[in-house]
Amino acid sequence: MTERTALLIGEQGVKRLSEAKVLVFGVGGVGGFVCEALARAGVGQIDIVDNDVVSESNINRQIIATWETIGQAKTELMQKRIASINPACRAEAFHCFYLPEDKTVTDQFHFAAYDYVVDAIDTVSAKIDIIIRSKGAGVPVISSMGTGNKLDPGKFEITDISKTSVCPLAKVVRRELRQRGVNDVKVLFSKEEPIKNGGRTPGSISFVPSTAGLLIAGEVIRDLLGLNTK
Template sequence: MLHEFSRTEMLIGTEGLNKLKQSTVAVFGVGGVGTFVVEGLVRSGVGGFVLVDDDCVCLTNINRQIHATRKTIGRPKVEVMKERILEINPKAGVEVYQELYTAESADKLLSAGYSYVVDAIDMVTAKLDLIERCFKMNIPIISSMGAGNKLNPTQFEAADIFDTSVCPLARVIRRELRKRGITALKVVYSKEPPIQPLQTGGDCSTDCICPNKGMNRSCADRRSIPGSVSFVPSVAGLIIASEVVKDIIAR
């Protein structure tokens, strides 16, 4: 009998599809990269999701984040993405946390029961804490490196962090992981040198246009806001989704 994942089943088999249905993937960071990770996973048949992001949809997200529309501006990203998941697969289990991942919130947000963790976090300290904890807890994890200030989506690839080059974020993560004794980490990164963004006026710390601008906003704490485009973080996110799917069905 035909079903919503019949075409996927033709490629990965019934056993592979069942593995995906029985898995739970936690996505930390539901933005430009993270939304397309989730999109790729739910359309592949992953049955369980945990979404973690403290932010709400902003007008400036519309250029690249799949949950961002005029109707969703001002709403929590995790809630909007949950609705999208359930519109695609009503049988999926979805748990959401509108919280910022930090070392203090880790015990609440991280579980040994996750089949896979996706790190699509922007903050270096949070990325490193999540990576280190996953290694200690033996949870498979894949981490997104820099996707901002880039225009060429064909330069993305999956690799071990210690085989990466060019990406400034990957360089920082490599150095810090060595200090922590972590010798391997799957990442998706770009070999494209970062582009210097044009100064077109305005930034999130002084010129916020969000309906929730009176709230605490981590986006306003950044020292610089990267340029972005629709076809770069989306590709990174879909590559990550493909790696997660392949790893789960290979077990």
């Protein structure tokens, strides 16, 4: 399955990815496509963390969500999907809700054992904790900011958290990290003004979170291969 990939990154690149271990928090609209792209690129280990099950409202944007998978755990579905795409990829599913105050959950994860950490969850306190733990372990981390209420995937950018604007979630994360003296954090965010839908539940569409997930996966892969110089 790596023949076409090797034409781009060479056999050494394929080998590097096959030896890489990536920890992905969140297997929703963004995280699901992160896992999809990492598995198809030949990453050797992808551990996935999520406590949710598929619901009907997920079908419009989540790669594992279909009418047949409603009610099933997202981590288990993604674990099976990874195995069907890349049998050589080791995938461990952690069906849990990651919160910094729940040590029975957080102590399961040894961040230093990974080559990269991806944060694709919504809870601010958990995002901050994941970023801090990753940086403390010396492991590269990328965090997804808000993708809800957006219609233009061309407005996504990957940059340092200090350079973000417009995104309400990025504003909160930026403030919380600054208060803790944490800097140099890579994030994906959108410069598109959120669309007001009149309710508290964010609107979503098929091509926006998926694009965000693929952009994040691409950044992770290029970093793992040492191709990003900026």
